[in-house]
Amino acid sequence: MNKIKFLFAAVGFILTAVSSVYAGELSQSTEKVKVDLITRTESLQPGESLDVIAKFTLQNGWHILSPKDPGDIGLPTVAKFNLPKGYRLRKIIWSLDEKFAADDIVQYGYSKTAYFQAKIKPNRLAKLNDGDTLNVGIDLEWLACKEECVPEQMHFDLDVPIRNLDAETTQLWKKMRQNAELSFFSKAMVNDFNFVLVLLMAFAGGIILNFMPCIFPILTIKVISLAHNAYHKKISRAKAGMYVLGVFCCFMIVATILYILRLQGDEIGWGFQLQSPIFVGVMILIFFLIFLMLMDVLVAPSFSRFARLTVKGAIWNSFLTGFLSVLIASPCTAPFMGIAIGYTLSSPIYIYYPIFISLSLGYAVPFALAELFPKAIRKVLPKPGRWMDILKKIFAIPVFLTCVWLGWILYNQLNHHALIEEFQSNNWQEYDAVKISKLVAENKPVLIDFTAKWCVTCLVNKRMVLDTDEFQKYAKEKGITLFRADWTNRDEKISSALEFYGRNSIPLYVFYNGKNQEYVILPQLLTKSVMQQMEKEL
Numbered sequence: 001m002n003k004i005k006f007l008f009a010a011v012g013f014i015l016t017a018v019s020s021v022y023a024g025e026l027s028q029s030t031e032k033v034k035v036d037l038i039t040r041t042e043s044l045q046p047g048e049s050l051d052v053i054a055k056f057t058l059q060n061g062w063h064i065l066s067p068k069d070p071g072d073i074g075l076p077t078v079a080k081f082n083l084p085k086g087y088r089l090r091k092i093i094w095s096l097d098e099k100f101a102a103d104d105i106v107q108y109g110y111s112k113t114a115y116f117q118a119k120i121k122p123n124r125l126a127k128l129n130d131g132d133t134l135n136v137g138i139d140l141e142w143l144a145c146k147e148e149c150v151p152e153q154m155h156f157d158l159d160v161p162i163r164n165l166d167a168e169t170t171q172l173w174k175k176m177r178q179n180a181e182l183s184f185f186s187k188a189m190v191n192d193f194n195f196v197l198v199l200l201m202a203f204a205g206g207i208i209l210n211f212m213p214c215i216f217p218i219l220t221i222k223v224i225s226l227a228h229n230a231y232h233k234k235i236s237r238a239k240a241g242m243y244v245l246g247v248f249c250c251f252m253i254v255a256t257i258l259y260i261l262r263l264q265g266d267e268i269g270w271g272f273q274l275q276s277p278i279f280v281g282v283m284i285l286i287f288f289l290i291f292l293m294l295m296d297v298l299v300a301p302s303f304s305r306f307a308r309l310t311v312k313g314a315i316w317n318s319f320l321t322g323f324l325s326v327l328i329a330s331p332c333t334a335p336f337m338g339i340a341i342g343y344t345l346s347s348p349i350y351i352y353y354p355i356f357i358s359l360s361l362g363y364a365v366p367f368a369l370a371e372l373f374p375k376a377i378r379k380v381l382p383k384p385g386r387w388m389d390i391l392k393k394i395f396a397i398p399v400f401l402t403c404v405w406l407g408w409i410l411y412n413q414l415n416h417h418a419l420i421e422e423f424q425s426n427n428w429q430e431y432d433a434v435k436i437s438k439l440v441a442e443n444k445p446v447l448i449d450f451t452a453k454w455c456v457t458c459l460v461n462k463r464m465v466l467d468t469d470e471f472q473k474y475a476k477e478k479g480i481t482l483f484r485a486d487w488t489n490r491d492e493k494i495s496s497a498l499e500f501y502g503r504n505s506i507p508l509y510v511f512y513n514g515k516n517q518e519y520v521i522l523p524q525l526l527t528k529s530v531m532q533q534m535e536k537e538l
Helices: 171-181 192-209 216-228 233-263 277-294 313-329 337-342 349-372 374-380 386-414 416-424 433-441 456-466 469-478 492-500 530-537
Strands: 025-029 033-039 050-058 078-082 087-094 098-102 105-110 113-122 133-145 148-161 446-451 481-486 508-512 519-521
Touching (some): 025 148, 033 148, 033 171, 050 133, 050 171, 078 113, 105 113, 113 171, 192 337, 233 313, 233 349, 277 313, 277 386, 337 349, 349 374, 433 446, 433 481, 433 508, 446 456, 446 492, 481 492
Parallel strands (some): 446 481
Antiparallel strands (some): 050 113, 078 133, 087 113, 098 105, 133 148, 446 508, 508 519
């Protein structure tokens, strides 16, 4: 590019309109730029969001400029959306740009391919129902630059049918999403401070996760046994390191599975494995074996024979303890953890994995410290004696109750009528996006409880607050309509709703005050003071 010339004459604009029947993909092309536009599904359910990806393919050596910063001279690439009433553009993510420099002029843009992904969300005023069509107009404008820069323009009309049918993510979307993912800007990279804060929240959430009821009894017994065993500095360091490695590996496996499924268009989050009856069945078996060990009916197996070829059996056991403890903790979501994991939505790999690494390190730290400094724990514990056996039996009770609870989860997963009967037996209604939209549009207060049978924190909040007579009376007096979105089994509507509120884990409590159609997110750990917080919003 020896010299940059800009032609802003009207003849420089190239407009090609598309008005064909929508079939999941639209495409237009000039001599300089080709644009392919696709949606995640070929139809939408009422209340479902529309996901769109556009791919720009630059031809014959031309490039276009960045939508955020075109550089010293030039116009940014622009995408304008013409949306029907009740719909809004929630987010748009563009590819990372590259630098062009010539004759002391610096520009930023794209020379080969570029992508943007947009999510169009219905708000509570959306009126489209089964049989209607969502009409979306998209205007794209850019400067195509080579030795000179030529303004170009394209217009797309998307006519997406609304159907009360589940539409599968298209193979074309999965392929393009995989190609686009690594090139995207992250909405998370607004500033470095936010990223550091979320890393700290993930670390704190990992620490707190140790004290949740699904894992605390088991790790406590392990810590007590460490305090009263013989201490060998080198061995303890190796065992602590292997425990951290086991925790890290399990978190990375879970994170990678989530990431791959996300690339395929699935909207799932922490605890997704508990939506599988097979996984729940395996967890029942594991917890029951742990119960038998705590009751001294079974002796904990030794892996030393298998591990003799590599490392000592005790060290191998530490790795397995770390790995399995993550699976055992999967039903729980600690405070701060939901926000941190929710931050990973649409984040690229270099944001996504550090958050899970921080979470894993926070989770591993308490037990690793106990492994490294057992003498400090010994100082606060009484001398070994019969109390240790009694404590084991006491902690066997919550482990057994966990088995019963998992059995109850499995029953509900396999028996959908049980979930329906639960809604019919109290003042909660089953989640219905259309009904919620109408109530919010009528300025009526609404509370949505995103929950699941496998979410321990959710069950505690129900027992202590949401299902109490006091709260039910309060909701009735204030005219608050209560909706419960049960995520025990996989449900695309609930997954999409969670993503709408910027989360991919539960519990989540969303409260509309009935005034301005805005919502607030209530704390993950509820107390009776939550009624005072809701009172301030009303």
